[in-house]
Amino acid sequence: MPVNKQKKAARYRGSHTHGGGAKKKRRGSGNRGGFGMAGTGKRAGQKKPSILTTVGNAYYGKSGFNRPKKVVKKIHAINILDLEKKLEFYVTQNLVKKDKDKYMINLSDLGYDKLLGAGLVTKKLEVKASWFSKKAKEKIEKAGGSLNN
Numbered sequence: 810m811p812v813n814k815q816k817k818a819a820r821y822r823g824s825h826t827h828g829g830g831a832k833k834k835r836r837g838s839g840n841r842g843g844f845g846m847a848g849t850g851k852r853a854g855q856k857k858p859s860i861l862t863t864v865g866n867a868y869y870g871k872s873g874f875n876r877p878k879k880v881v882k883k884i885h886a887i888n889i890l891d892l893e894k895k896l897e898f899y900v901t902q903n904l905v906k907k908d909k910d911k912y913m914i915n916l917s918d919l920g921y922d923k924l925l926g927a928g929l930v931t932k933k934l935e936v937k938a939s940w941f942s943k944k945a946k947e948k949i950e951k952a953g954g955s956l957n958n
Contacts, residue, residue, distance in 0.1 A: 893928060
């Protein structure tokens, strides 16, 4: 058994026919009759009887329709950890309001729909979010903040 077997494609390098005989023989779809329904048309009447007996009229034409796909809105979520990291940046950009020691956050203004509970809450947050997890609600309320829809 050879250790380093040469690939077939490498052996064909330099041969303009790649083992296919004459140049004309491996040209395009015409050599095999075409793609798909090719050959069942006006000048291929000899094939129609055999197709009709084996498959029936269902072979010709299209049938049915594709139902329109439902557009599913993707929910953009953020963890408490990431929210707290970016909090000062959001304040400088006027996306979050700071009132003494409390931060007023509207998640939809930041481009998020849901608040998740990963991370620690170190500041008082008053968050308005479309959705939030139970853990997020517990942690924010424990730190003296509030969550509402």
